Amino acid sequence: MPQVTWCGSIADVPLALVEDTVDASERLPVEDLAGVHPRVMRNVQEQLRIEHLFPMQWVVLQRLLPQSGRFGDGVGDVLVNAPTGSGKTLVYALPIVSGLAQAVPQPCVRALVLVPTHDLVQQVEAVFRVLCAGEEVAAVVQLVTAAKDRPPRQTVALRCSAVFITTCGHLLDLLESDAIDLRYLRWLVLDEADRLFQQSGHEWLGRVLRTAGHGSGLMYPPLKPLRKVLLSATQTQEAEHLARLQLQWPVFYAYRWGEGSEGTADNSRPRRLSRAPSTLQSVSVVCAAEAEKLELLLRMAGYVARVGNANRLLSAHDRVVIFTKSVSAAHRLTRFLQLALEQLPHQPCVENDAATGVSAGHVAEFSRQLAPVARARMLQRLRDRSLQYLVCSDVMARGIDVLSVDAVVNYDVPAHVTTFVHRVGRTARAGQSGTCYTLLLERQQAYFEREIQGPALGGDVERVFVHRAHELLEETQRAAVSMHCRRILRAVRLVLEAERWSIVPADEPLSAEWCAYALRYAGSAQESAPQEPEPQARLQQTLHSVALRNWLS
Numbered sequence: 001m002p003q004v005t006w007c008g009s010i011a012d013v014p015l016a017l018v019e020d021t022v023d024a025s026e027r028l029p030v031e032d033l034a035g036v037h038p039r040v041m042r043n044v045q046e047q048l049r050i051e052h053l054f055p056m057q058w059v060v061l062q063r064l065l066p067q068s069g070r071f072g073d074g075v076g077d078v079l080v081n082a083p084t085g086s087g088k089t090l091v092y093a094l095p096i097v098s099g100l101a102q103a104v105p106q107p108c109v110r111a112l113v114l115v116p117t118h119d120l121v122q123q124v125e126a127v128f129r130v131l132c133a134g135e136e137v138a139a140v141v142q143l144v145t146a147a148k149d150r151p152p153r154q155t156v157a158l159r160c161s162a163v164f165i166t167t168c169g170h171l172l173d174l175l176e177s178d179a180i181d182l183r184y185l186r187w188l189v190l191d192e193a194d195r196l197f198q199q200s201g202h203e204w205l206g207r208v209l210r211t212a213g214h215g216s217g218l219m220y221p222p223l224k225p226l227r228k229v230l231l232s233a234t235q236t237q238e239a240e241h242l243a244r245l246q247l248q249w250p251v252f253y254a255y256r257w258g259e260g261s262e263g264t265a266d267n268s269r270p271r272r273l274s275r276a277p278s279t280l281q282s283v284s285v286v287c288a289a290e291a292e293k294l295e296l297l298l299r300m301a302g303y304v305a306r307v308g309n310a311n312r313l314l315s316a317h318d319r320v321v322i323f324t325k326s327v328s329a330a331h332r333l334t335r336f337l338q339l340a341l342e343q344l345p346h347q348p349c350v351e352n353d354a355a356t357g358v359s360a361g362h363v364a365e366f367s368r369q370l371a372p373v374a375r376a377r378m379l380q381r382l383r384d385r386s387l388q389y390l391v392c393s394d395v396m397a398r399g400i401d402v403l404s405v406d407a408v409v410n411y412d413v414p415a416h417v418t419t420f421v422h423r424v425g426r427t428a429r430a431g432q433s434g435t436c437y438t439l440l441l442e443r444q445q446a447y448f449e450r451e452i453q454g455p456a457l458g459g460d461v462e463r464v465f466v467h468r469a470h471e472l473l474e475e476t477q478r479a480a481v482s483m484h485c486r487r488i489l490r491a492v493r494l495v496l497e498a499e500r501w502s503i504v505p506a507d508e509p510l511s512a513e514w515c516a517y518a519l520r521y522a523g524s525a526q527e528s529a530p531q532e533p534e535p536q537a538r539l540q541q542t543l544h545s546v547a548l549r550n551w552l553s
């Protein structure tokens with residue numbers, strides 16, 4: 001059994017530190033869990049293919065499952081701080097589905113699950129759907145969701161105990177129009193709780209807490225009281241947030257990190273609970289200038305022939321998620337990579353990698369600029385392995401689960417350790433290994449190492465590697481790479497201009513024809529005026545002629 005240590009409290013919430021030293025081979029069999037509905041247990045084992053539980057899952061499920069463990073038929077709220085990819089969704093989905101499947105069905109909302117984004121609504125719904133498979137469970141547990149592409153219904157029509165999964169914004173819409181009744185709520189789950197607290201000025205929380213669970217005693221026999229479950233890899237410890245939640249008999253579960261982590265040796269509360277997964281390696285590459293980051297990315301993506309003994313870095317990874325600082329930065333970088341990876345056989349230093357066959361179609365964008373349906377399609381392509389690089393804004397940083405992602409690149413350095421923990425958590429999930437690369441400017445290096453990477457990796461220097469960008473690019477190739485970079489940037493500018501004129505659709509990968517056209521144009525622009533900025537008049541004339549040609553054809 002995982003060892004649990006109890007610590008002093010903050011805002012009167014006792015802290016339970018869970019030992020994470022259980023060897024993978026010693027993980028606890030899921031079938032040993034008491035109180036799980038037999039069909040739900042079968043779904044976990046056969047559909048989710050989970051046979052053993054992580055220590056945190058075991059400890060928290062003991063607390064949340066009906067009639068299990070020493071806590072009896074669960075009362076009391078739970079806060080969980082466990083690393084990214086440690087299976088927190090199962091920690092609440094299993095007790096909810098199992099509990100509702102075993103209770104007398106009620107025609108009301110019994111569980112409300114709030115997540116920060118529409119993408120997560122769909123992802124969490126998929127897990128619930130798997131757990132609800134089978135007539136005997138599906139007949140008593142109804143799943144209802146509201147997301148951007150699925151507007152809230154006038155009323156959340158209910159035939160049986162409902163699990164309602166949504167975002168705070170959509171919940172507010174429903175509350176506004178009295179389309180949802182939360183009086184008989186048994187479960188209130190805040191997944192990515194610290195992120196939810198930053199949304200909508202907490203308005204949703206007051207509205208929910210004013211009604212949630214208050215009708216349970218009106219039913220006969222009385223329904224079980226409301227339980228709140230808050231989860232995150234960077235859980236809030238703000239006394240103000242905890243006070244607002246009106247928690248009842250709460251326990252805060254967190255991992256006890258190894259010796260050397262602050263404040264865990266005795267029974268005092270650790271100062272920092274959030275860590276990146278212990279299976280993550282962190283590589284930072286220090287660049288002399290912003291432009292060098294693009295050259296480096298080309299090098300890392302295998303665009304330039306292998307040099308010396310340096311590893312091929314990114315091209316050695318199957319699925320890579322690249323984080324940028326904003327939606328527009330993600331779009332520009334996507335176009336850059338799409339143009340760069342479209343093969344240019346006439347360029348001497350370009351590696352025509354027939355083995356991986358990387359092309360523009362293997363790069364896609366994931367940001368709020370895309371409709372939720374398009375974002376879901378991109379995630380599916382990443383899961384299907386028909387995509388190698390996904391360039392994204394921080395909308396991808398929280399919660400998204402794609403097990404095949406084996407590397408994350410922080411193209412723009414994250415401003416805060418919380419952002420770093422969530423970004424790099426898209427790899428090294430569920431005990432798998434993963435690598436994160438952070439591209440840094442020299443002036444950012446000290447701050448990043450001290451304030452971001454250090455705390456996130458708990459000072460574990462064995463998992464940290466530092467390279468200088470110039471070590472990864474051979475001197476003889478630097479001039480050629482830099483020239484390509486400038487050429488591709490000119491092509492990017494042309495494409496962005498074409499998007500503004502609606503000649504090129506901004507939310508689709510560039511066609512091979514457009515890549516070739518833009519690169520040819522960028523090449524000829526360079527010949528006529530190598531150092532000059534693009535003459536606007538000439539660009540517009542070109543776009544006119546392209547539009548006219550397309551129209552005529």
Ligand SMILES: Nc1ncnc2c1ncn2[C@@H]1O[C@H](COP(=O)(O)OP(=O)(O)OP(=O)(O)O)[C@@H](O)[C@H]1O
Nearest residue numbers: 050052053054084085086087088089233399401430
């Ligand atoms: N006991 C387990 N053994 C193996 N895989 C598991 C186990 N529990 C969950 N998983 C898998 O681990 C992956 C990550 O789970 P999940 O998305 O719930 O993690 P998370 O802790 O919520 O991560 P994040 O903090 O990034 O949201 C999922 O693909 C899930 O199926």
